[in-house]
Amino acid sequence: MDKNLKRMATMQRMQVTGLELFYKNGYYNTSVDDILKELSLSKGAFYYHFDSKEDFFIQIIENLLVRKVYSMLIEPIEGRDNPLELITNCFENALETAVHNELDFGFVLNNFITEFNGRNERIMKHLNDILKIWEVNLVSAIQKGKFNGHIDRHVDAEGVALFLMSSYLGIRTLMAESSPSSRKYRFMSQLRQYFKALEIKQSTF
Amino acid sequence: MDKNLKRMATMQRMQVTGLELFYKNGYYNTSVDDILKELSLSKGAFYYHFDSKEDFFIQIIENLLVRKVYSMLIEPIEGRDNPLELITNCFENALETAVHNELDFGFVLNNFITEFNGRNERIMKHLNDILKIWEVNLVSAIQKGKFNGHIDRHVDAEGVALFLMSSYLGIRTLMAESSPSSRKYRFMSQLRQYFKALEIKQSTF
DNA sequence: TTTGTATAAGACCTAACAGTCTGTTTTAAC
DNA sequence: GTTAAAACAGACTGTTAGGTCTTATACAAA
16 A cells, blocks of 8 residues: 555656646647656656556546646536626636646646647547536536526526636637736626626516 | 749648648647648758748748738728627638638637747747737727727727637637537627627616 | 565667758759 | 759658666565
C-alpha cells in the first residue's frame, strides 16, 4: 500500500505539470521530454507509468479535468436558489480566476476541444463527455428554475444551456487574447441583460 | 507581367490548400510537405516563393482570412437598417455555411487564435488585428442602431459587441463538435432573445 | 545479507519535419 | 536558336519527437 501511494504520487506529479504544459503550449506542441525536464525525471520513469503520451493525456482528463470542471462549473449551480443567480455567480468566479492567469478549466476545455476536433477521435470522446455533463447540469438547473418560478416557462432550457456554454467558451478565448479584466466585466453585464429576457413576464416567448 | 501572373497563381494555389490543411489539422500539425503533396509540388517550389512556413501562414492570413472575414462578418452588417436584424441575418448565414462543413472563417479565426495564443506573438498580432476590425465594426453598427432608434440608448455597445463575438466563437466550437444543425437553430433563437433585451424600452439599463 | 520487485535512468532507434542546396526544366526576350 | 532568368525538382542536413530497451538503484521481505 505504501508502494502504491508512492506510485500514485509520482503519477500525480507528472499529470499536474503535464496539464500545465499542455495548457500553455498545446498538446502537440509539448513534448514528453519537456514535461520530464520540468520534473527532473527520465523517459524510463514516464513509460514505466504510462503506455503512451495519448494515454497519459486521457488520464489527465479523467483525473484532473473532469473533477475541476465539476467543482468550478457544475457544483456551484446545484441548489434550490434562482439558477440564473447561481450561474451568474459561477461564471463570475470562474472568470475571475481566469483573469489572474490561473488554470481555468473551462478554458482548458475550449483549448483542447479546438486542438483535437477532427484530429483525434479518442481524445475528443473524453472531452465531449465533459461538455455533455456540463450541458446536462445546466439544462436541469434551468428547468428547475422554470419549475420554481424563477424563469419563464416558455424558455427553451436546452437553448439557454447551449447559449451559455457558447458565450463562456468564447469569452475565455477573447479574455486570453487581451484586457481580460475589463472584458470579463463587460461580458458579465451582457449576461445579466440576457438573463433579464428569461425572467418571468408575459411578452417573453 | 505575364510572369507575375503565373507567379501569383501558384502562390494562390499554395495558400488556398495551405489554409484548408491548416484549418483541418492545425498549423503545427500540418507539414509543408503535406501541402506540397496535395499539390504535387516540391520543396523547391515552396521555398522559392516563401521565406518560411511562418511567413507563408501570415500571407494566408493577409490574403485569404482578412478578406473572407470582411465579406462574411463585416460587410453584411454595414447599412442603415436595424443592426440587430443585420447581425441576426449575418450570423444566420455564416452559421449556415458552417453547418455544411464549408470553411467558415469566423471559426478558422477561433481555431487559430486558440492555437497560437501565448505561443507565437507574431502570428497572434495578425489574428488580433482581424478580431479588432470585427469588433470595431460591430460596435459602430450598434451605435448606429442606438442613434437610429433601433436599440435602447442605455445599451453598452462595446459590451454587446464582445458578447456577440464570444457567443459566435463559442457556438462554432460546439457546432464543430456535434449536431451542428440543431445547435445552430437553438443558438439563433437565444440570440434573438438576447436582442429583445436590447430593444427600446424603459426598464432596460 | 541476499533476493526479488518496483522504480527510474538514459542511450538508442526510427520517423518526421523545417529548411538548404544543387541541379534541371520552362519560359520569355532577342 | 541562344541565352538568361524564373520556376521547380528532389536529395540532403540538422534537429526533434515518441517510443524501446538495457541497465542501475531503492527498498521491502526472507
